[in-house]
Amino acid sequence: MRRRASAEWLLAVPVLTGAAGGVAPTVAAVLLLTTALVTAALMWTRGTRLDPGAPRRGVLRGWRLLAVAVVVGLAGAGVVALVDGRSARSPSDTVGQLASLPSVLLALVALLTLITRSQLRAGGARLLTETALFFSASVVLAQVLVVGPALAGQPLTGPGRLVLELICLLTAGVLSAVLVLVAVSSGARRVTGALLLLAATAWAGARGLAVVGEDLPRSVLPGWVVGAQLAGLVLLCLAALRDPGADAVAPPSRAAVRLSLAGQLLPHLVLVVAVLVYLGVPLTGSRPTPAAGVALLCCLALTAVHRAVAARDESRVGSRLRRSEAYFRSLVRSxxxxxxxxxxxxxxxxxxxxxxxxxxxxxxxxxxxxxxxxxxxxxxxxxxxxxxxxxxxxxxxxxxxxxxxxxxxxxxxxxxxxxxxxxxxxxxxxxxxxxDRELELSSLAYTDPLTGLPNRAAQQTALDALLAGLADPAAEDVALLLVEVHGLAAAGEHAGRDVVDVALVEIARRLRATVRAEDQVARIGAELFSVLAHGTGDEPDRVASRCLSVIDAPVTTEAGIVDLTAVVGLAPLTAGLTVDAAGDRAELAVRDARAAGVGSLRRYRAELTAARDRREQLRLDLVDARERGELGLVWQPIVALADHRVTGVEALLRWQHPLHGDVPPEEFLPLAERAGLLVDLQRWALHSATTAAASLPGHGLELKLGVNVSAEHLAAGTLVGDVASALRASGLSPERLVVEIAESALAGRDATDDVTALRLMGVRLALDDFGSGNSSLRGLGRLPVDIIKLDRALLSRVDRDPYTRAICEAVLSLGAALRVDVVAEGVETASQLGVLQALGCGYAQGFLLARPMGLSALEDLLESHDGLLWPGIVGRVGG
The missing domain is CATH 3.30.450.20 (PAS domain)
Known part of the structure; x- marks a missing residue:
């Protein structure tokens, strides 16, 4: 920030001084002298800061000499103007011209000290010819633009002309020295060189104006001269501030590359300008000086020399490149x-x-x-x-x-x-x-000859390596799966051993295609396969499920179709386990899976035996649970969000086990389905729910009753009769009954007749759990439903997931278009309820409004609050 501030005030100085020069020459001279002293002090200080320990004497001496040159030159001009009353404006003013010689010499020496000998040697002959060309072209311009007009206006002889010629030569030398600095400096220092070149150009322009400006008005010329001199001082200050030092190293920037290219082109551009100016002088009625002609001839000769030197350098570079490439190719080939x-x-x-x-x-x-x-x-x-x-x-x-x-x-x-x-x-x-060699050896010792899979030895080796790697905390989780295939013995008895071999080869292929590339599949027994499945969480469980699915698919052989089944035991591997211990855990898991039945997957855990005993006990107890009075219904209100009035209830089946307590429906309903008890349980729940709902207070509304029906009940073909029987026995109006069925059950053709019959009876049909699985918006218009119930899994993200919110909004819009009511099921937070209300959802149920409750609690709720239910009210009524 300090350097930028310095540059900002420096840029304002030439403008102010130029104005002052045109109004008050004495003020301009004083301001110029003051600025020169400030500039000299800044360059002196900058030179000291570049090397406080003074090991780089060249850099220090260069900036200090430039500071002295500025003070000597401008102070000398000021002294001449104040003492003799002259301004060195006239070319005949030999004293004034002579007073500026020391400053030019000091500037030239200072610039040369900024360049090291090693940099000059690195430039070589090409740098020498470019510098000489630039110097000669600058001399041509000085002769044509300064010396020629000066001699034409007032002929000079003797010391006066000698001093003028000497100043022109030294000025060209200063410009050439700056060009060399730009050419040899590193990328980080080329900007400094460019600023110095501009400063030298401004200073040379000021001197030229002072010499040849006789024809300009005296009210204008001083302002221009002083302005150019001040511009040179500003550029000198900027150069000093930007100088990183001779040893600065920085990656080449685009600006540095452009400056380098400009430095190479500048001598030729100056030559072109010099030729044009030289040829244009006769048009003005003047004649170029003989020295200008000699300098121009030197330029032309140096152009040819420069071309020859450049061609030689290019040839050397090309030769080095060819040798380097040949050397590299030889190394690569060998x-x-x-x-x-x-x-x-x-x-x-x-x-x-x-x-x-x-x-x-x-x-x-x-x-x-x-x-x-x-x-x-x-x-x-x-x-x-x-x-x-x-x-x-x-x-x-x-x-x-x-x-x-x-x-x-x-x-x-x-x-x-x-x-x-x-x-x-x-x-x-x-x-x-x-x-090839490794594969051949491995196939002999570690490959099952029938299936081509790794054998037990390979599996033990891989398992040992994985267990050893688990000591690393960053290691990926691995599980050992044992896949036991059933049905091979029966296939061998009926079709022969060859059919069994074909089936085993096919099973091996399917397993290998099912798992990931890093998961090893091995055959470790006659009917036993193992999988080392990588992955965290339940990823090994998903791999095991896929293995069960591919084995369950029929195997086609020449002898016919072979149906096989399997069970899978899964044992997560942990650090510190031995190979034998891991195998024992997997064996326990597969035995548990075998006991659970065909197609079972079991994961090893310490409570494996207790869990198995619990499931077996529940399955047996469920047979007589209804007769023992352990099964019952709970009720969850459905609320209209427009006025928060209870418009319906859903009847939910519950099991209060005498030993295990409240058994959740997601645990005992699958057991009932596998035991063939699900249809009977739902038939009983339908009769019990309709009987109880018929007596519920409605406060002028027909309170709707929702009852869940499974796909098995619909497929059994008794649903229409069961509903009709329940309605007759309870006296409940068919319009008050809502049968809730999952989308997968409604999509089947077998359900069409029963669904149509129910709707003709006046019973309303609800699409249950929409959004919990592979639900489709496209299929909603084709399903014969009156209500859509959004599942809790979908609503759980509606207040924080824009994608879920968009799905819900689409369902609500589609429901409105189809004149189908939409119920948000499983609303648990106030933010979810707020979003649903904002989207225009008409009905909701969930823990936020009321948890499932007993019949008496439901009756108290309806009686005490006139059928109104607000979030949290159920906490005051109990249940």
Missing amino acids: SSDAVLILDGDLRVSWAAPSLLPPGGAAALTGRPLADVVHPDDAQAVRGWLAADAPTGLRSFRLQDAAGDWRVLEAGVSDLRADDDVQGLVLQCRDVTARL
């Missing part, structure tokens, strides 16, 4: 590892000869690597190379010159940030022969 270079777009820019395909370099160069590797490896290679910083070793297949696929193991060096390479370098090693 290396056991082949090199493959990819550009920024992952296209092959160069490949070692040993990697070239049958079509040669043309078939490989310029193409993405993922397009030339084996198709099975393309995706892996593309993902590997697309990473921000690809690392590690990867294997892929590439065709050789004979057209055979070779396996290459490649490591990568990311040199995209390297300006010389700008790509990825792959070091490739052919490992085809090694892999």
Whole structure:
């Protein structure tokens, strides 16, 4: 911020001083002298700060000499103007011109001290010719624009002309020295050189105006001269502030590259200007000086020399490049590892000869690597190379010159940030022969000869390695799955051993295709397979479920269809387990799965035996639970959100077990389904619910009753009769009954007749649990329903997930268009209720409004509050 502030006030100085020069020359002179002193002090201080320890004497001396040059030059001009009453405006003013010589000499010496000898040697002959060309062209311009007009206006002889010629030569030398500084400096210092070049140009322009400005009005010329001098001082200050030092190292920026290029072109541009000016002088009626002609001839000669030197340098660079490339190619050919270079777009820019395909370099160069590797490896290679910083070793297949696929193991060096390479370098090693040998040995010792899967020995080895790796906290979780296949013995008895072998090979193929690439599938027994499944949480459980599904599919053989089943035991692996202990846990789990029945999956845990005993006990107790009075109904109100009036209730089945307490329906209903008891339980719940609902107070409204019906009840073909019987026995109006059925049950053709009959009876039909699974908005218009119930799983995110909110809004809009009521089921928070009300949902039920309650609590709620229910009111009435 301090440097920027300095630059800001410096930029205002030339404007103010130029104005002052045109109004009050004495004031302008004083201001110029003051600014010169300030500028000199700044450069002196800057030179000291660049090297407080004074090891870089060249830099320190250069800036201090520039400071002295400024003070000497402008102070000398001021002294001449104040003492002699002259301003060195006239070319005949030899004293004034002579007073400026010391400052020019000091400036030239100062600039040369800013350049080190090593930098000059590095520039070589090309820098020398460019500098000489620029110097000669500058002399031409000085002769044509300054010396010529000065001699034409007032001929000079003797010391006066000598001083003027000497000043022009020294000025050209100063400009040339600055150009050398720009050319040899590092990228971080070229801006400083450019500012110095502008400062020197401004100073030279001021001197030229002072010499040849006789024809300009005296009220204008001083302002221009002083303004140019002040501009030079400002640029000197900026250069000093921007100078990072001779040893500064910085990556080349675009600005530095442009400055370097401009520095190379500047001598030729100045030459062009000099030639044009020289040729244009006769048009004005003047004649160029002989010195201008000599300097112009020197320029032309130096142009030819510069071209020759540049051609020689280019030839040397090309020769070095060819030698370097030949050296590199020789190293690559003799290396056991082949090199493959990819550009920024992952296209092959160069490949070692040993990697070239049958079509040669043309078939490989310029193409993405993922397009030339084996198709099975393309995706892996593309993902590997697309990473921000690809690392590690990867294997892929590439065709050789004979057209055979070779396996290459490649490591990568990311040199995209390297300006010389700008790509990825792959070091490739052919490992085809090694892999062939390893595969042959492995197939003998670690492969099941029938299925081609790893055998027990391979499984034990892999299991041991995984258990050892689990000691690392960052290791991925792994589970051991034992898949026990049932039905092979029966197939062998009926169709022979060959059919069993075919079935085993097919099962092995299916299992291998079902799991991920890193999951090992092994055959460790006659009817036993194992899977080492990677993944956290319930991912191994999902793998086990897929294994059960693929085995359950029929196997086609020449002898006919073979139906097989399986059970799976799952044992999570933990650090510290031995191979035997892990196998024992998996055996316990598979035994538990076998006891549970065909298609079972069991995960090992400490309470495995207790859990199994509980399920068995519940299944047995459920048979007579209704006769023992353990089954009952609870009621959950459904509220109209417009006036918060209870418009309906849903009857929910509950089981109060004498030993295990309240058994949730999601636990005992599947048991009832597997035991064939579900239809009977729902028939009983239907009769009990309609009888109780017939006597509920409605406060002038027909309170609706919702009863859940399963797909099994609908498929049994007794639903219409059961509903009709319940309505007759209870006296409940059919319009008050709502039968809630899942979408999957309604989609079947077998349900069409029963659903149509129910609706003809006046019973309303509700689509239950919409949004809990593979629900489809497209199918809503085709389903014969009167009510849609949004599932709690969908509503749980409606207040914080825009996507879920959009789905709910779409369902509500579709319901309004189809004249179908929408009930939000499972509303648990006030924010959910607020969002649903804002979306225009008409009805809601859930824990926020009321939890499921007994019949007496429901009657108290309806009587005490005239059928009105607000969030939290159920907490005051109990139940």
